[in-house]
Amino acid sequence: MISNPVLNKELRDRVRTWRSPLVITLYLGLIAFVGGFFIFEQTRGGMGGPRVYRMGIEIFNIMAILQIGLIAFLTPGLTAGVISGERERQTLPLLMITRMSPLAVAAGKLVSAISYILLLTVISLPLYSIVFFFGGVSLSQFFQVSGILLVTTVLLGSIGMFFSSLFKRTTVAIIVTYAATFMLFIGTIFLTAFIMQITQYYIGGPVTGPPTVPFIIYFNPLVALGSVLPMGGNILPFSSSNLAVQSLTPWQVNLLLDAAMILLAMGLAVWLLRPTRAGTKRRG
Numbered sequence: 167m168i169s170n171p172v173l174n175k176e177l178r179d180r181v182r183t184w185r186s187p188l189v190i191t192l193y194l195g196l197i198a199f200v201g202g203f204f205i206f207e208q209t210r211g212g213m214g215g216p217r218v219y220r221m222g223i224e225i226f227n228i229m230a231i232l233q234i235g236l237i238a239f240l241t242p243g244l245t246a247g248v249i250s251g252e253r254e255r256q257t258l259p260l261l262m263i264t265r266m267s268p269l270a271v272a273a274g275k276l277v278s279a280i281s282y283i284l285l286l287t288v289i290s291l292p293l294y295s296i297v298f299f300f301g302g303v304s305l306s307q308f309f310q311v312s313g314i315l316l317v318t319t320v321l322l323g324s325i326g327m328f329f330s331s332l333f334k335r336t337t338v339a340i341i342v343t344y345a346a347t348f349m350l351f352i353g354t355i356f357l358t359a360f361i362m363q364i365t366q367y368y369i370g371g372p373v374t375g376p377p378t379v380p381f382i383i384y385f386n387p388l389v390a391l392g393s394v395l396p397m398g399g400n401i402l403p404f405s406s407s408n409l410a411v412q413s414l415t416p417w418q419v420n421l422l423l424d425a426a427m428i429l430l431a432m433g434l435a436v437w438l439l440r441p442t443r444a445g446t447k448r449r450g
Contacts, residue, residue, distance in 0.1 A: 172266065172274030186282070193236060193286050197293055201229055222300025223396045229294060230311050233287070234391055237319050238347050241283055245326030246343040247336040248275040249439070254336060268439035272327060272432060280323045287315060303396060310394045314417060318387045321424045322347055324431035331438040354386040390420035 204225055249272075252258040261271060297303050326343045333339040361380045383389055393416035414422075 170266075170270055170274040170277075171264075172261070172271055173278050189240075190286065190289065194290060194293070196236070197229060197232060197290055200232055201225055201293060201296065204228055220302065222297050223302040225300065226294070226297045226303045226307075226311075227395050227397055229297070230315075230391060230395055231388075233290065234315055234318060234387060236286075237283060237315060238322065238351055238387075240286075241280070241319055241322040242326050242343040242347050243340060244282060245276065245279040245323040246330050246340040248279060248327065249330040249435070250333055250336040250339045251330075253334050262439065268436045272331070272435050272439060276320075276323050276327050276432070279326075280319050283319045283323075284316070287312070287319075307394060307396060310417065311391065314387065314390050314394060314421070317421055317424050321387075321428055321431075322350075324428045324435070327435045328431040328438075331435040350385060351388060354382055355388075358383045384416060384419045385423055387420065387424075390417035393417045 205221070209221075249258065252261060262268070266274075294308065322343075325346050326339070329339045329343045329346070330336075333342065358380050361382070
């Protein structure tokens with residue numbers, strides 16, 4: 167992968183522009199501002215004892231939620247135009263007649279895009295270290311949250327790659343990718359609530375006790391994150407005791423589903439990039 171020409175070119179081009187340091191500065195500045203403002207507000211009346219312990223947990227929760235929100239906002243925009251942009255510049259046919267396979271091209275484009283998001287995640291780690299001064303967060307929770315953020319980044323990048331390969335216009339690919347991201351984060355919650363209402367009141371009638379949460383909620387990265395974070399139950403839209411799968415934790419089921427969706431999205435993207443399909447008509 168290191169010798170991938172597409173990856174090497176994309177990485178060089180990405181770090182040479184003025185937008186890279188600007189995005190890094192804004193990214194770190196936003197996380198630092200939110201975390202610093204929260205600490206300032208919580209310590210205005212003094213601090214000590216259990217309050218410090220709880221404040222460390224709350225800061226960790228806020229920073230993790232903020233970071234997954236930034237990932238959801240940045241990743242589609244960075245990946246949805248990588249293939250359609252080549253097509254608009256009429257350089258995709260030249261790229262596909264090289265000795266590189268469609269898999270190598272797609273992988274190089276994807277890794278170059280998510281490596282930038284990964285860079286943003288890594289450079290924010292010193293800000294996370296502040297949490298350990300307050301306590302309340304274990305190292306295993308930190309690694310679990312980092313893993314969920316990484317897999318979510320790869321998932322959104324793969325979805326962006328698929329739509330970028332499917333549509334020939336970058337604008338259309340970006341809009342559809344953001345719509346899919348919105349459906350993944352917000353739409354699954356509304357759809358789950360709707361299914362639960364239909365099941366409880368129109369099909370089975372009123373039932374005693376809370377109803378079982380539909381399986382579709384496991385696709386939501388926020389549910390996986392909430393099952394790992396300390397005090398994460400505050401961001402879960404439903405009680406974890408009523409989830410459909412009890413043998414695995416929500417974040418484990420979510421990562422398995424993410425892996426399947428990544429393989430499917432990248433497989434379809436590679437299939438759409440095959441040279442034999444270079445002259446076929448595409449949507450958008």
